[in-house]
Amino acid sequence: MSDESRQNPEQPESDDSRRTFLKVAAGALGACYAGGIGYPVYRYLASPVEKAESVAAVNEVTVPDATSIPRNAALMFKFGTKPAMLIHHEDDTWTAVSAVCTHLGCTAGYDPQEKRIFCPCHNGVYDAKTGANVSGPPPKPLDRFNVEIVEGKAVVSRA
Ligand code: FES
Numbered sequence: 001m002s003d004e005s006r007q008n009p010e011q012p013e014s015d016d017s018r019r020t021f022l023k024v025a026a027g028a029l030g031a032c033y034a035g036g037i038g039y040p041v042y043r044y045l046a047s048p049v050e051k052a053e054s055v056a057a058v059n060e061v062t063v064p065d066a067t068s069i070p071r072n073a074a075l076m077f078k079f080g081t082k083p084a085m086l087i088h089h090e091d092d093t094w095t096a097v098s099a100v101c102t103h104l105g106c107t108a109g110y111d112p113q114e115k116r117i118f119c120p121c122h123n124g125v126y127d128a129k130t131g132a133n134v135s136g137p138p139p140k141p142l143d144r145f146n147v148e149i150v151e152g153k154a155v156v157s158r159a
Contacts, residue, residue: 058079059157059158061078061079062155063086064152066154067149073087073110074112075088079098079156083098083107084097085097085099085109087117089115089128089129090115094149095128095130096147097145098142101121101142103136106119106120106124107119116134125138126141
């Protein structure tokens with residue numbers, strides 16, 4: 001023991017208090033550090049899952065100014081995070097389908113010359129009114145959405 005602690009009988013108790021304080025402070029600091037590191041890591045890892053869930057939860061998208069789309073033309077838009085297209089046909093009817101090709105996932109587009117949906121990756125062809133696969137490698141139709149024109153906007157919802 002040092003001379004100081006012999007002279008002061010309170011010293012050992014003071015050392016214990018200091019040790020306890022330091023342990024608590026170190027524990028609190030460790031918890032803050034773990035939280036500071038852990039939370040961003042958790043957010044980074046969890047965000048794709050949460051995004052996928054929120055995208056899957058999208059059931060309706062409103063396309064503003066839809067009526068400004070000329071006949072025999074289409075507008076690409078996003079349904080959740082996936083590309084989709086809203087087609088205004090010459091007979092003033094509307095079709096909304098996913099633009100994700102069912103073959104290998106390329107983005108298909110409207111072809112106004114042929115009045116069809118065309119995927120340039122492997123020449124996949126879909127019917128513009130129904131999204132049915134017509135020719136080429138696509139194995140199934142495009143996902144089709146309901147369309148309702150309300151006050152110049154197109155309300156596109158899951159079928
Ligand atoms: S990805 Fe569309 S036809 Fe192959």
